[in-house]
Amino acid sequence: MLRILQFLYSLRSFLLFVLLEVLAIGLIVSNNSPQGAAFFNSSNALIGSVLKTRSDILDFFSFAQANETLIRENALLLEQIKALNQEPDSLPIPLDSAFEAQFQFTGARVISNSLRFAQNHLTLNKGSKDGLKPGMGIFNQDGIVGRVKSVSENYAVGISLLNTGLLVSSKIKSTENFGSVNWDGKSSKQAKMLYVPRHVRAQAGDTIVTSGFNAVFPEGIRIGIISSVNQGDDPNYLDILIDLSTDFSRVNYVYLVENTQIVELDSLYIKSEVVNEF
Amino acid sequence: MNFKNFITYTLLLLFLGLIQIIFLKNLALFGVAFCFLYLLGILNLPIPISHVPLILISFGLGLAVDIFYDTIGIHAASATLMSFLRPYWLKAISPTGGYDDSAKPNLPEMGIVWYMSYSLPLIFAFSLVFFTADQWGTGGFFGVLNKSFLSSIFTVILAIIVQLLFFKRRREIR
Numbered sequence: 001m002l003r004i005l006q007f008l009y010s011l012r013s014f015l016l017f018v019l020l021e022v023l024a025i026g027l028i029v030s031n032n033s034p035q036g037a038a039f040f041n042s043s044n045a046l047i048g049s050v051l052k053t054r055s056d057i058l059d060f061f062s063f064a065q066a067n068e069t070l071i072r073e074n075a076l077l078l079e080q081i082k083a084l085n086q087e088p089d090s091l092p093i094p095l096d097s098a099f100e101a102q103f104q105f106t107g108a109r110v111i112s113n114s115l116r117f118a119q120n121h122l123t124l125n126k127g128s129k130d131g132l133k134p135g136m137g138i139f140n141q142d143g144i145v146g147r148v149k150s151v152s153e154n155y156a157v158g159i160s161l162l163n164t165g166l167l168v169s170s171k172i173k174s175t176e177n178f179g180s181v182n183w184d185g186k187s188s189k190q191a192k193m194l195y196v197p198r199h200v201r202a203q204a205g206d207t208i209v210t211s212g213f214n215a216v217f218p219e220g221i222r223i224g225i226i227s228s229v230n231q232g233d234d235p236n237y238l239d240i241l242i243d244l245s246t247d248f249s250r251v252n253y254v255y256l257v258e259n260t261q262i263v264e265l266d267s268l269y270i271k272s273e274v275v276n277e278f
Numbered sequence: 279m280n281f282k283n284f285i286t287y288t289l290l291l292l293f294l295g296l297i298q299i300i301f302l303k304n305l306a307l308f309g310v311a312f313c314f315l316y317l318l319g320i321l322n323l324p325i326p327i328s329h330v331p332l333i334l335i336s337f338g339l340g341l342a343v344d345i346f347y348d349t350i351g352i353h354a355a356s357a358t359l360m361s362f363l364r365p366y367w368l369k370a371i372s373p374t375g376g377y378d379d380s381a382k383p384n385l386p387e388m389g390i391v392w393y394m395s396y397s398l399p400l401i402f403a404f405s406l407v408f409f410t411a412d413q414w415g416t417g418g419f420f421g422v423l424n425k426s427f428l429s430s431i432f433t434v435i436l437a438i439i440v441q442l443l444f445f446k447r448r449r450e451i452r
Binding site for chain 1: 299300303304306309312329330333334337340341344345346347348349350351352354355358359362411412413414
């Protein structure tokens with residue numbers, strides 16, 4: 001018995017090494033599974049405050065650009081308001097109030113972002129105190145950015161679109177054919193559109209927008225433009241490469257969208273035994 | 279290992295960790311060459327430090343960096359492997375007659391050739407684990423190899439520059 005203990009003691013560094021590696025691998029797996037609760041991440045209050053200070057300093061250098069995009073977007077919104085405020089030439093039909101309030105929007109600032117890894121995340125400066133919830137969609141004026149993964153009181157962590165684990169339900173704007181956008185982990189400017197059948201006439205230059213099927217994003221938020229369509233290896237689906245419209249290296253301010261009816265939709269799916277995989 | 283040394287190494291580790299998460303997090307030369315400067319803190323710990331505390335320190339430091347990177351576990355796993363390999367590698371490249379009792383594995387004391395042969399393979403092992411875990415199931419093996427190789431070279435170059443600039447050379451008696 002003593003000799004066994006002595007033997008184990010002589011191996012102590014190796015055993016400790018194996019133990020810690022297993023622990024680390026367990027953490028990696030639990031962090032990357034979609035349902036797994038993330039124990040440690042940058043939504044922690046202390047870590048969030050460090051990241052926020054860093055971003056406060058760095059943001060100082062990008063104010064001019066942020067202002068410019070805001071002005072551009074304001075102009076766009078003004079244009080839309082003008083169109084909406086036109087004198088009606090016919091009797092308007094009031095929309096169902098439940099439908100009108102299906103999506104709620106809020107804004108936040110990105111205090112930390114990465115784009116060089118295969119699993120990229122971003123940290124936002126708002127949390128459950130401001131009404132953020134896991135599962136909300138994140139986008140900015142150019143296109144979609146990602147999805148909220150976990151929320152603390154003051155901060156939230158989102159999965160970036162540049163994360164090989166995130167699928168976004170999308171469609172080709174002109175032909176209405178839908179598929180899923182998924183990042184292939186290569187360039188931070190390009191992603192793949194999956195599950196588009198071979199008979200679809202997709203062309204380079206077509207716009208890809210969100211389809212609104214997965215109840216995270218409303219319909220019609222830009223994702224990107226098709227850069228090339230190849231026949232690919234898969235016998236059923238086209239191999240479509242898209243240029244993302246969001247420049248992930250300068251995502252500063254983002255909007256968040258919440259589907260207020262997601263609980264109802266989900267329970268309906270469960271009741272009718274539909275697996276919504278998009 | 280006296281108290282003054284203990285404080286010095288703690289401060290060095292903290293400082294390098296802060297530099298890593300504040301300045302180097304999003305730095306990637308040409309999108310492939312990353313910099314893991316905080317490994318300098320693990321590499322520069324004194325040679326006679328025993329194995330168990332070394333592994334524990336690396337795991338803790340890796341985990342701390344992980345939380346800021348939102349890559350929980352990846353840095354920790356790679357840093358643990360690197361610190362596990364460190365004593366064996368030190369033994370493998372020990373000069374004839376072994377190390378001095380007071381020798382520290384840093385650039386000013388050991389010279390550039392020794393330092394590169396010491397740090398490059400260890401950092402390469404770190405990067406290999408890091409990028410394999412990061413790109414699990416997505417990129418090909420070639421991409422992982424490419425990133426690891428360039429990152430380890432970049433990290434070693436930066437580590438050498440930092441030591442040339444900030445580490446005091448011990449007064450030599452000629």
